[in-house]
Amino acid sequence: MEELQYIVEAEAQGKRLDVYLTEKLPDLSRSYIQKLIEKECITVEDRIRKSSYKVQEDESILLELPELEELEVSAKDIPIDILYEDEDLVVVNKEKGMVVHPAQGNYHDTLVNALLYHVKDLSGINGILRPGIVHRIDKDTTGILVVAKNDFAHGYLSAQLKDHSMKREYLALVHGNVKTDHGTIDAPLGRSRKDRMKMAIVEDGKRAVTHYDVVRRYKGFTLIRAKLETGRTHQIRVHMASVHHPLVGDYVYGHKKETIKGQLLHAATLGFETPHKGYMIFRTPVHQEFKEYLMKLHRMEKK
Known part of the structure; x- marks a missing residue:
């Protein structure tokens, strides 16, 4: 307990x-x-x-x-957007609100449950609760994930995460006007000492580096492209909040009163070397809610 x-x-x-x-x-x-x-x-x-x-x-x-129960995770017919699949891996475009793997309170409606139904074979390196999961994104973050179908592919992909050679770019809408066109935030992250369910910048944390470029400025908001050099939990969310530009919709690290719930953060680009078919890169546009929010800001500029 x-x-x-x-x-x-x-x-x-x-x-x-x-x-x-x-x-x-x-x-x-x-x-x-x-x-x-x-x-x-x-x-x-x-x-x-x-x-x-x-x-x-x-x-x-x-x-x-209560202690997390090691349950057998069952397959479930949940629709998912599969961008690519071969004998080693599957690339999916995760929707907003979907948890990546089973955890307390949600054993049946996760991406893993859907993958077990649609893909069947997944690597066993991470055990029964996280089969095939090489990396994860938050529940309300959308976009591209690569999943391993066998242990060799899992190790091959994980090595690229470890040496930072996997290309990962996100689109994020943040509050405020980001003044510099380009920037880097290099600040270590760890569990918050005030709230262990949150991450924070802490002196003895793990090194975390986020590079960002301004894509477009709106009145009171900025659309940025964030490039991860490291991949810590909640990295982009905490880093941008630390420079007073929290993500729109992020009620955990940003504004408590938001018109939408859940951060507007999209894993837009993922590039990596596959085990047998060379280098591949995948890109997806932002989801509908994100797109509509940007369109609203664009219309407001024209008034």
Whole structure:
């Protein structure tokens, strides 16, 4: 049993208990949080509360998280966008809201469940919960992922991640006017000491480097292309927030009041050497919600 404790921030006052914890624990579904509340695994100031309880500033919330169960992950007929497939790997374009692999509260509706249905054979290096997963992107991040179908391909692709030779570029819409056309953020990342569910820039963290170029400036917003030299958890989100340009929709590291939920971050380009067919590069346009937001900003400029 793992214990997590939170102190309610002033800006969170009045939020439903289940909503507050879902925002704190983005890898857990709201329905799973509600089940934990029903099972009395969550207390507010040492008292059992309902999911609908409105949290108050400075209240202490204690959550007892059950140990992760090593379940057999089942195949499920979930539609996915497969860009390419051969005997070694499959390249997919992940949609917003889909978790990459099973975790607490979501064992059945992940990309892995869909892959087991559509692809069948996946490498076993990462065990039963993460078969074939070479790298991952956040639940609300969209775009390209490469998945290994056998252990040789998995090791071959992972080596390129480790030596930073895999080409990974993201499109992100950030708040504010990024003044320089090009920039690099070199700041180590690790678990936040204030909130262990978040990442932060910490002195003893792992080296993290993000290069960015301005694609277009809008009134109050900037579209950037971010190139990863390293691939730490939440790297682009934390780095851009650290220079006062948080991603639009990122309620974890950015503005608490957003018109959309979930960061506008898209893995647009992925290039790598395949085990047997040479170098390949894949590109995908931003998803519909992202596109519509950009179109809205464009229309506002014309007024």
